[in-house]
Amino acid sequence: MIDARIYGIAKRIQNVRRVLSMVSGKGGVGKSTIASILSLVLKDAGYRVGLLDLDFHGPACHIILGIGKFQYHEEHGIRPHIHEGIEFASIYPFVQDNYVPLRGRDISNAITEFLSIINWGDLDFLVIDMPPGMSDPFLDILRYIPNTEHIVITTPSKLALQTVARLLLFLREQKYRIMGIIENMKTYESNIVRKLAEKVDTKLICEIPYDGNLEESIGNPASLRKTDIYKELKEKLPRIIGEE
Amino acid sequence: MSSLHEWALAEAVISAALDVARRENAEGVLEINIVVGELQTIDLEIFRSALESLKEGTIAEAAKINLIHEEPCFRCNVCGYEWCIRDLEEEMSEHEIESVHFIPELVHVFVSCPKCGRHDFEITRGRGVYVASIRVKKK
Numbered sequence: 001m002i003d004a005r006i007y008g009i010a011k012r013i014q015n016v017r018r019v020l021s022m023v024s025g026k027g028g029v030g031k032s033t034i035a036s037i038l039s040l041v042l043k044d045a046g047y048r049v050g051l052l053d054l055d056f057h058g059p060a061c062h063i064i065l066g067i068g069k070f071q072y073h074e075e076h077g078i079r080p081h082i083h084e085g086i087e088f089a090s091i092y093p094f095v096q097d098n099y100v101p102l103r104g105r106d107i108s109n110a111i112t113e114f115l116s117i118i119n120w121g122d123l124d125f126l127v128i129d130m131p132p133g134m135s136d137p138f139l140d141i142l143r144y145i146p147n148t149e150h151i152v153i154t155t156p157s158k159l160a161l162q163t164v165a166r167l168l169l170f171l172r173e174q175k176y177r178i179m180g181i182i183e184n185m186k187t188y189e190s191n192i193v194r195k196l197a198e199k200v201d202t203k204l205i206c207e208i209p210y211d212g213n214l215e216e217s218i219g220n221p222a223s224l225r226k227t228d229i230y231k232e233l234k235e236k237l238p239r240i241i242g243e244e
Numbered sequence: 245m246s247s248l249h250e251w252a253l254a255e256a257v258i259s260a261a262l263d264v265a266r267r268e269n270a271e272g273v274l275e276i277n278i279v280v281g282e283l284q285t286i287d288l289e290i291f292r293s294a295l296e297s298l299k300e301g302t303i304a305e306a307a308k309i310n311l312i313h314e315e316p317c318f319r320c321n322v323c324g325y326e327w328c329i330r331d332l333e334e335e336m337s338e339h340e341i342e343s344v345h346f347i348p349e350l351v352h353v354f355v356s357c358p359k360c361g362r363h364d365f366e367i368t369r370g371r372g373v374y375v376a377s378i379r380v381k382k383k
Binding site: 003004098107 | 252255346353
């Protein structure tokens with residue numbers, strides 16, 4: 001038995017110059033928010049950008065960017081939906097508000113199928129919003145797109161750091177590319193994340209303070225562009241994409 | 245439902261066949277046996293036409309294409325009940341069938357075990373398209 005889909009994946013992303021994945025061992029650290037706002041920052045800087053929400057259980061990027069209901073247009077597979085000039089793909093149009101009770105191997109199969117049918121255009125960057133953890137979606141991206149550049153997101157909470165440290169250790173030991181760490185939702189002065197970055201020999205890209213008003217901007221790209229997160233990501237963009 | 249997804253699947257199948265032939269150092273592909281699980285509601289006419297078109301000009305040009313149909317069947321992980329679906333339209337709406345067409349695993353979202361009602365089940369056969377075997381002519 002030959003799984004032909006794997007042959008399709010390379011072809012689907014052949015015109016994508018760089019793939020940036022927002023990863024963290026832990027949930028709730030702001031991966032979807034940073035992935036969505038970083039996509040806006042990249043687009044506003046003149047890059048051709050795609051955003052792939054790979055969180056099948058809890059897709060959120062469409063909520064953050066205010067993307068209403070849409071259907072994919074078919075063109076030798078499916079073409080991503082264009083929103084704010086960003087090519088966007090998510091499982092949301094298929095499942096809408098239903099629950100998605102999938103086991104790991106089904107998630108893996110679904111991701112393989114999804115990656116093999118999304119017909120990305122010519123992109124400078126494809127930003128991937130990864131679900132938390134190091135299970136199937138994470139391993140599938142490493143398998144299918146091994147040159148992915150990983151941006152590790154964490155909060156300064158001790159609850160997140162131990163798990164994030166394991167993820168960093170794994171990426172480092174397995175020789176995957178780490179672009180650096182983004183410290184998100186910082187509420188007090190601490191160098192705990194900086195020390196972690198030094199320990200795994202990577203850079204602390206930026207420290208984003210907790211923004212209590214962010215919720216009001218969710219769903220409104222114009223408003224998202226006025227947030228501290230947008231400003232911080234815009235200022236540190238050269239560091240994020242390794243061109244500093 | 246549009247038929248263009250069938251082209252993407254056909255492209256993947258032909259790429260797989262050519263890769264196997266290359267790795268086997270073959271001079272031609274004689275036969276490609278493709279299982280088509282009915283859960284994915286592939287338009288067979290379009291799929292076959294895409295395969296025939298895509299193999300033109302390659303070492304698979306003369307390959308005989310065999311499509312083997314499989315009815316979708318399931319086994320519940322909770323109660324062990326096994327069942328098959330003959331008519332998808334009786335089980336799912338048009339939107340649901342289209343979603344499953346693109347990603348067959350989404351059947352777990354829209355279908356539950358007829359006996360216990362749980363969504364935790366295996367697709368035992370008839371999921372989608374895969375290449376069962378390829379026969380090549382060695383150099």
